[in-house]
Amino acid sequence: MGCCEKQTKKEAAGSIVKAHMQVIADKILRKSFECKEYRDRIKTCESCAHHTWLSRKERLNWIICNLGVIIVRPNRIAEDTAKLPVKLEPMDHGLLCCQYCRCVCDVKARGKKLECCLKKWRK
Numbered sequence: 001m002g003c004c005e006k007q008t009k010k011e012a013a014g015s016i017v018k019a020h021m022q023v024i025a026d027k028i029l030r031k032s033f034e035c036k037e038y039r040d041r042i043k044t045c046e047s048c049a050h051h052t053w054l055s056r057k058e059r060l061n062w063i064i065c066n067l068g069v070i071i072v073r074p075n076r077i078a079e080d081t082a083k084l085p086v087k088l089e090p091m092d093h094g095l096l097c098c099q100y101c102r103c104v105c106d107v108k109a110r111g112k113k114l115e116c117c118l119k120k121w122r123k
Ligand code: SF4
Pocket: 044, 045, 046, 048, 049, 050, 051, 097, 098, 099, 100, 101, 105, 116, 117, 118, 119, 120, 121
């Protein structure tokens, strides 16, 4: 299941927590998943028309400005959350994000059970 498919708020929150826990577990256990699959996923995101680069400060500002929407958003993230600023040029220490689902691609690409919201890469 992609992160943007219809889910209840509880399911969405659960899957976000689960994905982050998976990332932490992978880092702790030093699994090699991210080597090839992660790089392929990130490459796809970088060449995708929906990518954008944000500084950590911009990402944090976006979260703060949209906190109300993020907390009360209904099931689908893409249609109900404010758009991210569009910056297509890679940024040193920037966060590669998805304009469509508003995720941080680096986090999402590390989740073995996650897939692109537009099915450009799959689990
Ligand atoms: S998650 Fe999918 S739609 Fe979003 S930037 Fe990556 S490839 Fe594009």
